[in-house]
Structure formats: C-alpha cells, structure tokens
Amino acid sequence: MNEYSFIFQINRATRRFPIRIKGKTNDKHHRILEAAVKVFAEKGFFQSTISQIAKEAGVADGTIYLYFKNKDDILTQFFSYKTKLVFDRFKEAVEEGPNAIEKLRNLIRKHLEEFQRDRNMAVVYQTETHQITRMAEYQIKKMSKKYLDIVSEIVEQGQQEGSIRRSLYLGLVKRLILGSVDEVINTWLHSKKNYDLISMADPLVELIIEGLGKKRETDHSS
Amino acid sequence: MNEYSFIFQINRATRRFPIRIKGKTNDKHHRILEAAVKVFAEKGFFQSTISQIAKEAGVADGTIYLYFKNKDDILTQFFSYKTKLVFDRFKEAVEEGPNAIEKLRNLIRKHLEEFQRDRNMAVVYQTETHQITRMAEYQIKKMSKKYLDIVSEIVEQGQQEGSIRRSLYLGLVKRLILGSVDEVINTWLHSKKNYDLISMADPLVELIIEGLGKKRETDHSS
Amino acid sequence: MNEYSFIFQINRATRRFPIRIKGKTNDKHHRILEAAVKVFAEKGFFQSTISQIAKEAGVADGTIYLYFKNKDDILTQFFSYKTKLVFDRFKEAVEEGPNAIEKLRNLIRKHLEEFQRDRNMAVVYQTETHQITRMAEYQIKKMSKKYLDIVSEIVEQGQQEGSIRRSLYLGLVKRLILGSVDEVINTWLHSKKNYDLISMADPLVELIIEGLGKKRETDHSS
Amino acid sequence: MNEYSFIFQINRATRRFPIRIKGKTNDKHHRILEAAVKVFAEKGFFQSTISQIAKEAGVADGTIYLYFKNKDDILTQFFSYKTKLVFDRFKEAVEEGPNAIEKLRNLIRKHLEEFQRDRNMAVVYQTETHQITRMAEYQIKKMSKKYLDIVSEIVEQGQQEGSIRRSLYLGLVKRLILGSVDEVINTWLHSKKNYDLISMADPLVELIIEGLGKKRETDHSS
DNA sequence: AATGAATGAGCGTTCATTCAT
DNA sequence: GATGAATGAACGCTCATTCAT
Numbered sequence: 001m002n003e004y005s006f007i008f009q010i011n012r013a014t015r016r017f018p019i020r021i022k023g024k025t026n027d028k029h030h031r032i033l034e035a036a037v038k039v040f041a042e043k044g045f046f047q048s049t050i051s052q053i054a055k056e057a058g059v060a061d062g063t064i065y066l067y068f069k070n071k072d073d074i075l076t077q078f079f080s081y082k083t084k085l086v087f088d089r090f091k092e093a094v095e096e097g098p099n100a101i102e103k104l105r106n107l108i109r110k111h112l113e114e115f116q117r118d119r120n121m122a123v124v125y126q127t128e129t130h131q132i133t134r135m136a137e138y139q140i141k142k143m144s145k146k147y148l149d150i151v152s153e154i155v156e157q158g159q160q161e162g163s164i165r166r167s168l169y170l171g172l173v174k175r176l177i178l179g180s181v182d183e184v185i186n187t188w189l190h191s192k193k194n195y196d197l198i199s200m201a202d203p204l205v206e207l208i209i210e211g212l213g214k215k216r217e218t219d220h221s222s
Numbered sequence: 223m224n225e226y227s228f229i230f231q232i233n234r235a236t237r238r239f240p241i242r243i244k245g246k247t248n249d250k251h252h253r254i255l256e257a258a259v260k261v262f263a264e265k266g267f268f269q270s271t272i273s274q275i276a277k278e279a280g281v282a283d284g285t286i287y288l289y290f291k292n293k294d295d296i297l298t299q300f301f302s303y304k305t306k307l308v309f310d311r312f313k314e315a316v317e318e319g320p321n322a323i324e325k326l327r328n329l330i331r332k333h334l335e336e337f338q339r340d341r342n343m344a345v346v347y348q349t350e351t352h353q354i355t356r357m358a359e360y361q362i363k364k365m366s367k368k369y370l371d372i373v374s375e376i377v378e379q380g381q382q383e384g385s386i387r388r389s390l391y392l393g394l395v396k397r398l399i400l401g402s403v404d405e406v407i408n409t410w411l412h413s414k415k416n417y418d419l420i421s422m423a424d425p426l427v428e429l430i431i432e433g434l435g436k437k438r439e440t441d442h443s444s
Numbered sequence: 445m446n447e448y449s450f451i452f453q454i455n456r457a458t459r460r461f462p463i464r465i466k467g468k469t470n471d472k473h474h475r476i477l478e479a480a481v482k483v484f485a486e487k488g489f490f491q492s493t494i495s496q497i498a499k500e501a502g503v504a505d506g507t508i509y510l511y512f513k514n515k516d517d518i519l520t521q522f523f524s525y526k527t528k529l530v531f532d533r534f535k536e537a538v539e540e541g542p543n544a545i546e547k548l549r550n551l552i553r554k555h556l557e558e559f560q561r562d563r564n565m566a567v568v569y570q571t572e573t574h575q576i577t578r579m580a581e582y583q584i585k586k587m588s589k590k591y592l593d594i595v596s597e598i599v600e601q602g603q604q605e606g607s608i609r610r611s612l613y614l615g616l617v618k619r620l621i622l623g624s625v626d627e628v629i630n631t632w633l634h635s636k637k638n639y640d641l642i643s644m645a646d647p648l649v650e651l652i653i654e655g656l657g658k659k660r661e662t663d664h665s666s
Numbered sequence: 667m668n669e670y671s672f673i674f675q676i677n678r679a680t681r682r683f684p685i686r687i688k689g690k691t692n693d694k695h696h697r698i699l700e701a702a703v704k705v706f707a708e709k710g711f712f713q714s715t716i717s718q719i720a721k722e723a724g725v726a727d728g729t730i731y732l733y734f735k736n737k738d739d740i741l742t743q744f745f746s747y748k749t750k751l752v753f754d755r756f757k758e759a760v761e762e763g764p765n766a767i768e769k770l771r772n773l774i775r776k777h778l779e780e781f782q783r784d785r786n787m788a789v790v791y792q793t794e795t796h797q798i799t800r801m802a803e804y805q806i807k808k809m810s811k812k813y814l815d816i817v818s819e820i821v822e823q824g825q826q827e828g829s830i831r832r833s834l835y836l837g838l839v840k841r842l843i844l845g846s847v848d849e850v851i852n853t854w855l856h857s858k859k860n861y862d863l864i865s866m867a868d869p870l871v872e873l874i875i876e877g878l879g880k881k882r883e884t885d886h887s888s
Numbered sequence: 889a890a891t892g893a894a895t896g897a898g899c900g901t902t903c904a905t906t907c908a909t
Numbered sequence: 910g911a912t913g914a915a916t917g918a919a920c921g922c923t924c925a926t927t928c929a930t
Contacts, residue, residue, distance in 0.1 A: 028910095028911095041354075041355075042355070043355060044353065044355040044356065046266075046268035046269070047268075047355070049902085049903060049904080050903075050904060050905080051903075051904095054913095059911080059912090060911060060912040060913055061904090061905085061912080061913065061914095062905085062906080062907085062911070062912055062913060062914095063910085063911055063912070063913095065904090065905070065906080066910070066911075070904075070905080071904065071905095101435075123354045123355075126352055126354060127352055127353055127354055127355070129352075130348050130349055130351075130352035130353075130408065131266060131349055131352075132263075132345045132348060132349055132408075132411050132412065133263075133264065133265060133266040133269070133345070133349070134266060141412070155434070158434070162436060163435060163436060164434050164435060164436065165432075165434060165435065165436050168429070168434065169425050169429075171409075172406070172422065172425050172426055172429060173429065173434060175402055175405040175406050175409055176398075176402040176405070176426070176429055176430070178405055179401035179402040179403070179404055179405025179406070179408075180397055180398040180401040180402055181401070182401055182404075182405065183397040183398070183400055183401025183404065184394070184397050184401070186352065186354075186401075187393075187397055189354050190354065190363075200394065203391050203394055204394060204398070207390070207391075207394055207395065207398055207433070208398070208433060208434055209433050209434050209435040210387075210433040210435055211429070211430060211431050211432040211433025211434075211435075212377070212380070212386050212387060212390065212395060212430055212431050212433075213323075213385060213386060213387065213431040213432055213433075214384060214385060214386065214387050215437055250893090250894090271919085271920065271921085272920075272921060272922080273920080273921095281894080281895090282894065282895045282896055283895085283896065283921090283922085284894070284895055284896060284897095284922085284923075284924080285893080285894055285895070285896095286922095287921095287922065287923080288893070288894075292921075292922080293921070293922090472914090472915090485798075485799075486799065487799060488712075488797060488799040490712035490713075491712070491799070493898085493899065493900085494899075494900060494901080495899080495900095503915080503916090504915065504916045504917055505900090505901085505916085505917065505918095506901085506902075506903080506915070506916055506917060506918095507914080507915055507916070507917095508901095509900095509901070509902080510914070510915075514900075514901080515899095515900070515901095545879075567798045567799070570796050570798060571796055571797055571798055571799070573796075574792055574793055574795075574796035574797075574852065575710065575793055575796075576707075576789045576792060576793055576852075576855050576856065577707075577708070577709060577710040577713070577789075577793070578710060585856075599878070602878070606880060607879060607880060608878050608879060608880065609876075609878060609879065609880050612873070612878065613869050613873075615853075616850070616866065616869055616870060616873060617873065617878060619846055619849040619850050619853055620842075620846040620849070620870070620873055620874070622849055623845035623846040623847070623848055623849025623850070623852075624841055624842040624845040624846055625845070626845055626848075626849065627841040627842070627844055627845025627848065628838070628841050628845070630796065630798075630845075631837075631841055633798050634798065634807070644838065647835050647838050648838055648842070651834070651835075651838060651839065651842055651877070652842070652877060652878055653877050653878050653879040654831075654877040654879055655873070655874060655875050655876040655877025655878075655879070656821070656824070656830050656831060656834065656839060656874055656875050656877075657767075657829060657830060657831065657875035657876055657877075658828060658829060658830065658831050694889095694890095715923085715924060715925080716924075716925060716926080717924075717925095720892095725890080725891090726890060726891040726892055727891080727892065727893095727924095727925090727926085728890070728891055728892060728893095728926085728927080728928085729889085729890055729891070729892095731925090731926070731927080732889070732890075736925075736926080737924095737925065737926095
C-alpha cells in the first residue's frame with residue numbers, strides 16, 4: 001500500500017487524474033514530489049522551475065501537470081502528504097511515553113530525528129511555515145495546529161500527573177515548545193550540520209521543564 | 223534628522239546618488255523603502271513587482287533604481303537599516319534593566335513592542351530570516367547573530383548574579399529564547415491580531431525562567 | 445537535406461534543443477535565422493528587437509530562445525553558418541581556376557555573386573565586419589582571416605607561375621583585394637541596385653592586376 | 667576662430683541654441699563632441715549612453731541637450747564637423763602634389779596620417795560609414811562622395827598627364843582606392859597598432875599604380 | 889546657462905502552462 | 910499516459926529625454 005495514495009482524494013474532483021493506486025504509474029507521482037522538495041530546498045519555491053523539477057524527477061515537463069494542478073499544488077500536496085506521514089510517527093512516539101515528560105521528550109526527539117533524516121523536508125518546512133503571506137494555504141496552517149494539539153494533550157496530562165505546573169497559559173507553552181524546537185532545527189540547518197541534532201532533545205526538554213532559573217530555596221521556608 | 227540617512231553610506235560609492243541628506247529629495251529613499259516593505263509584507267518578496275512598489279511609493283519605476291541597485295538591494299538595505307535601528311533600541315532597553323531577569327524581560331518586551339508597532343517589518347523579518355536558501359544574504363544572517371549575542375550577555379550576567387543556573391548549554395538557551403519569542407510573534411501575525419502582543423512578555427519570561435515543571439520538594443532533601 | 449543542420453552541433457551541448465534534423469521542426473531554426481538577418485539588414489542589430497524577429501519568423505518571442513542563447517547568439521550562429529557555407533563555395537570556385545589569375549577572378553566573381561544573391565547577408569556582413577568594437581566576437585574575426593588566407597594562396601601561386609610580381613608585400617596585397625571588393629559591394633548596397641554586381645568582377649580583376657598606371661616604356665631600357 | 671562654429675548653421679533653426687561663437691561656452695560643445703567620439707569608439711554608438719558621454723565631458727547629462735538635439739545629432743554633428751576639417755586637409759595635401767601620382771600619394775598619406783593621429787575618429791568613421799542602415803544619415807553619405815570626387819579629379823589629371831591609363835572605369839578606380847585604404851586602416855585598427863600606418867602609403871600607392879601583375883615584356887614586341 | 893533627479897516607454901529574457909503527437 | 914516544443918504574459922532593468930531649480 002502506497003503512502004501517497006491519500007493525496008488523490010484532494011484533487012480527484014478538479015482534474016483528469018491518473019488513478020491506479022497500486023500501479024507503477026504512482027511511482028512517478030512520488031518521484032516528482034521528492035524531486036520537487038529537493039529542488040525547493042536548494043533554491044526556494046519561487047526560484048525553482050518546473051523544468052528543474054522535471055529533470056530531477058526524470059520526467060518531461062508536461063508530465064508534472066498530469067499529477068499536479070500547477071506549481072503551487074506540488075507544495076500543497078507535499079505538505080498534506082508529509083504532514084500526515086510525520087504526524088503519524090509523532091503520535092506513535094508520543095504514545096510510547098509512560099508519562100507526560102517522557103511523551104514530550106519522545107515528541108521532540110522524533111521531531112528532530114525526522115527533520116534530521118530528511119533535510120530537504122526540513123528546509124521546506126522551515127521556510128514555508130514562516131511564509132506569512134502564503135500561509136493562507138490551508139494545509140500548512142492545519143499542520144501547525146495539529147502539532148500544537150499534540151503538545152496541548154501532553155501538557156494537560158502532565159498537569160494531571162503533577163509534573164507540570166497548573167498555572168500556565170497553555171497557548172504560550174505551546175509556542176515556547178514549538179518555537180524552541182523550530183529554532184534548534186533552524187540553527188542546525190544554517191550550520192555545517194556536523195553535529196547530531198537528536199542529541200539536542202534531552203537538554204532541550206530539561207530546559208523547557210526546569211527553566212533557566214535557579215530553584216529558589218526560599219520557596220520552601222515560605 | 224532622518225533615520226534613513228546612514229544608509230547612504232552603503233551605496234554612495236557604487237552609484238550616482240541623490241544625496242542631500244536633509245532635503246526633501248531624501249524622503250524618496252525613505253518612501254520607497256517603506257512602500258517596498260509594505261508590498262513585501264503583503265505579497266512576499268518574489269511576488270512583489272517593482273511596479274507595485276513604485277506605485278505604492280508614488281514614484282516611477284525607474285526612480286527606484288536611483289536609490290537601489292536592484293530588487294534584492296531593497297531588501298538588503300531594509301535589513302541593514304532596520305537592524306541597526308531596532309538593535310539600538312533593544313540595547314537601550316536592556317541597559318535599563320537592573321538585573322539579568324529584568325534585562326531579559328525588557329528585551330523581550332521591546333522586541334514584541336517593536337514588532338507589534340511595525341507589522342510590515344515583522345512579517346518581512348519572520349519570512350526572510352527563515353528563508354534558508356536566501357540566508358546567504360549577509361545582512362540577515364548577521365542580524366540573528368547580534369540578537370543572540372545580547373541574549374548571551376544577559377544569561378551570563380544572570381549566572382553571576384545567581385538568578386540563572388550555571389549548568390546550562392548556552393547555545394540552547396539562546397535558541398529557546400529567540401525561538402519562543404519568534405513563535406509568539408508568528409502566531410500573532412497569523413491571528414486576527416486583536417490582542418496585545420506586549421502583554422505576552424511577562425508570562426513568557428516567567429515561563430522561560432521557571433520552566434514548565436513543578437518545583438520538586440525532593441530537591442531539598444538532596 | 446537542410447543546410448542549417450550543422451549548426452546544431454554548436455549548441456547541442458549547451459541547451460535543451462529541438463533536434464530532429466530532417467523533420468519539420470528544424471525549419472523553425474532556419475526560419476528564425478533568415479528572419480533575423482532580414483530584420484538586422486533593415487534596422488541594424490541594435491535597433492532590431494526580438495519581437496520583430498519573432499514576428500517576421502512567425503513564431504512567439506519565447507520560441508527564439510529555444511534555438512538561440514540570446515540575441516547575440518543569433519548573429520553569431522548566422523556568421524558561423526554563413527561563413528562555412530560561403531567559404532565552401534569560394535574554395536570550390538577557386539579550385540576551378542586553371543591558374544592564379546583565373547582563380548582570383550573566380551573568387552571575386554563568386555564573392556560578388558553570393559553577396560548579390562543574398563542581399564540581407566551582404567548588408568549584415570558589411571556592417572558587422574566593420575564594427576570594430578564588437579569585432580572581439582570570435583566568429584567574425586575568424587571569417588576575415590579565412591578570406592585572406594585564400595587570397596594569400598592565390599597570390600603565392602601566381603608568383604610561382606610568373607604572373608604576379610614577387611616583390612610584393614603580401615599583407616598589403618590582401619588588403620587591396622579584400623578592400624576593393626568590399627567597397628564595390630558597399631557601393632552597390634548603397635545604390636539603387638539596378639546594375640549587375642557580377643559584371644564588376646572582370647574589370648576589377650583587370651584593375652588589380654594591371655594597376656592604374658601606364659606600362660612604362662622606360663621599363664624596357666632599364 | 668573656432669573650428670566648430672560652422673556646425674551652428676545646421677541646427678540653429680531647429681533649437682534653442684547657445685550661440686556666442688567666440689565665448690568660453692563653445693568649449694563645452696567641443697568637449698562634448700570629443701568625449702562622445704571617444705565613448706563611441708570604445709563601445710559603439712548604441713552601447714554608449716548619454717551619461718557616459720556627459721561624464722567623459724565633465725558636464726551634466728542635461729547639458730548635452732543644450733548643444734545637441736538628441737543622441738543621433740551628436741554623431742551627425744561629429745561627422746559634418748570632422749568631414750569638413752579633414753577634407754580641407756586632404757585637399758591641401760593634394761594641391762601640394764606636382765602631378766597626379768604624387769597627389770594620390772599625398773592624399774593617401776594624409777588620409778592614413780589623420781586616421782592614425784585620431785584613432786577615435788578612425789574607429790567611428792570605419793564603423794559608421796559601413797552601417798548601411800544608418801547611412802541614410804545625409805552627412806555621412808555626402809562625405810564618401812566628397813572623397814571620391816577628389817580621387818576622380820586626380821585620376822583624370824593623371825590620364826591627361828599620361829601617367830594613368832585612359833581605358834579605366836572611373837567608378838571602379840575610386841572604389842579600388844577608397845576600399846584598399848579603408849581596409850589598410852581597418853586592419854590597423856584591429857591590430858595591436860604597433861606599426862606605423864603612414865609607412866603603408868608608399869607601398870600601397872605603388873601597388874595601386876603598378877598592379878599585381880608582372881610587366882609583360884611581350885607588350886613591347888607587339 | 890547648467891544641473892541632475894525623475895520619468896516611463898521599451899526591451900531582452902524567463903517560465904508556467906498547454907496541446908498536438 | 911507521456912512528451913517537450915511552443916507560447917506569450919509578465920517582469921526587472923536601462924536610458925534617452927525632460928524640466929524644475
């Protein structure tokens with residue numbers, strides 16, 4: 001069963017479309033998608049051309065339009081595809097955590113792991129999710145929300161477990177977590193990338209949980 | 223006295239240039255810059271055209287090339303100008319803080335304040351600083367670094383003052399802070415913007431300092 | 445079989461290219477080339493626009509860039525194509541001459557014939573080969589040289605045969621011949637063109653060989 | 667008395683014009699003309715800009731339009747100015763020759779001398795007089811004619827003197843002479859220019875008069 | 889007279905998209 | 910389905926010319 005299949009549901013209505021979910025044809029759809037992300041990562045969306053993508057994918061320019069409505073649609077399909085794929089993995093990782101803190105650690109670790117593994121995806125994600133203008137693109141916006149929902153659940157669980165403070169503005173907590181992970185990835189992407197991104201997970205979780213501040217002994221005496 | 227004046231020092235050498243720092247002429251440089259940022263914020267850099275910018279600025283297309291080498295140069299000049307301007311204000315705000323925690327609070331508050339005040343700038347900053355591909359652009363990269371340097375100083379001071387833990391990976395701390403502030407701004411930019419961004423400063427600082435976790439009583443017995 | 449075919453060998457490496465040597469597609473390359481030369485002849489290179497050429501060739505503007513790297517390349521390809529074509533004919537004509545004088549006559553006659561037949565080419569040649577500034581363009585420079593080489597050979601043969609004086613500065617002889625033929629063509633191009641250019645060949649050869657001067661009887665007594 | 671004065675008669679009717687024949691103002695007219703020719707020689711007419719000329723002349727762009735109707739007019743004025751100047755010298759040189767052959771020699775020598783002395787002029791002349799398209803420009807066409815008239819006179823005189831054959835097609839003779847001199851200059855312009863152009867005069871005259879052919883001894887016996 | 893900032897028409901070139909094969 | 914030649918709208922940029930100062 002091909003992971004890309006679900007995408008067809010999006011566009012089927014709008015266009016002639018090569019259905020044949022399990023055939024070889026489908027490889028082409030995949031290949032174009034991966035090629036596009038590679039090119040986007042290298043040059044940025046607007047500086048990438050259909051020709052470059054076609055070349056990278058080893059197909060003719062026109063072939064791309066059999067699978068994608070237009071250039072934008074390539075990005076959209078990429079996001080909806082990767083989002084589903086990656087989030088399934090995120091959820092899986094979270095479920096394996098015995099408690100909230102471990103769930104958070106697993107989430108962040110998986111997040112870093114996936115982005116380290118697929119650098120092209122990482123670049124496109126970082127770039128496009130900060131493209132305020134294009135953010136109107138429904139898929140992208142939805143993705144952010146999904147991530148934050150996962151975080152919400154974890155935090156709430158932690159509060160019930162007593163490991164996370166109750167007096168927290170949840171919206172802010174989510175931004176702190178997503179923001180810092182994003183920035184860790186961003187820094188890595190801009191660096192020479194000769195360090196292991198995943199190793200940042202534990203210290204980062206520690207920092208998020210414990211904060212920068214010293215534990216005040218005075219707390220106790222009060 | 224016009225805040226844009228200093229930019230002239232950048233290009234004076236390269237091009238015939240309408241200097242006359244305090245005259246009316248100079249307004250045009252300013253006007254184009256503001257117009258450009260407005261258009262960039264609305265459409266994104268690549269989807270903005272010189273014609274749109276010229277129209278927004280109320281000048282002819284060709285006039286833009288009297289002040290800017292090319293389209294890219296508009297963005298570059300904007301960054302070098304705003305960076306200097308904003309960072310001066312950041313530093314000023316930081317200096318007014320009596321201790322590290324207050325300095326951090328002042329920095330974040332000022333950061334949110336400046337970005338709330340000038341939404342166009344905020345959008346362009348958020349977008350362009352995450353543009354991995356174009357990041358090669360020197361000015362932009364430098365800006366991030368400057369911010370992180372300020373944060374470093376504050377954290378180190380806090381460590382000496384005893385308000386911030388010593389056992390911290392400084393690089394990570396910086397990313398936590400910049401990342402969470404960025405994400406707070408980003409969320410605001412994507413929202414309806416009917417809440418006050420600055421009011422997020424105090425809770426955010428609290429969160430950064432205290433962390434998510436409950437103070438562990440067990441700490442004491444150790 | 446199409447005479448333009450060989451040009452493909454020049455650019456094949458540099459660009460995606462519609463090969464299919466004997467197909468209909470190829471006509472387009474030819475058509476653009478002829479259209480361009482016509483427009484260049486009418487307006488001059490710099491005052492010709494891609495749009496005019498495209499219109500003359502009956503193709504879209506963009507189509508031109510499928511066959512030519514840029515505007516300059518049209519001229520370059522034209523020269524390398526015509527040079528080869530015309531010089532083959534020159535050499536052929538020269539070879540048919542039984543002796544040096546006849547070879548020279550054949551060369552000049554063929555030269556005038558070819559230029560009379562294709563007036564657009566003649567105009568572009570006359571114009572561009574005298575464009576000192578642009579002459580750096582390799583192809584054009586080389587062409588002049590080739591012509592002079594042919595002349596050299598003829599003159600040397602004539603010297604061996606005894607029909608041409610030995611005490612001649614060869615470089616100057618070449619310039620005399622090329623210059624006078626050029627000027628004959630030039631004059632024709634500027635005239636109403638209602639006379640036959642080829643008919644100038646015999647008198648011109650006579651003039652070149654015999655010179656303006658009267659045979660001096662005193663020669664004999666010396 | 668300034669050599670440029672006569673030009674004013676051409677444009678006086680068409681435009682506001684800085685008359686003041688003997689004043690300093692006139693220097694500016696001269697300076698612009700010389701600057702323009704220098705720039706034209708370096709880059710070619712169409713690739714030269716008014717700004718470059720202005721800069722070279724040390725005046726403002728706008729100033730040029732006080733003296734010249736438009737860019738074309740600069741070239742036109744240059745030609746009418748130089749033509750007069752140079753032809754006066756040609757005629758003078760010709761007059762000094764005691765007989766036709768010497769007159770021709772003087773003409774060619776002076777021709778080479780003038781063009782060697784003012785290389786910029788030489789380049790512009792060679793380029794523009796072969797610009798078939800632009801040749802419509804009245805001044806340029808007239809110039810060629812004047813040259814040929816001088817040659818005609820000389821040749822006719824030579825025929826009367828008995829030094830030049832009578833059975834000559836005069837039109838062709840003129841082209842032979844002008845063409846070969848042109849080509850000698852052209853070659854020099856394209857070369858490294860480290861040889862003396864004037865030294866070509868005598869051998870060239872010899873060649874033109876005597877021709878390439880051996881004096882046939884048989885002539886005599888017939 | 890002289891300036892040079894401002895103009896905007898015009899051009900070369902690119903590239904997403906189409907469609908005949 | 911697959912191709913890739915062809916299209917032409919659109920854009921960045923240049924530069925001759927004008928005109929307020």
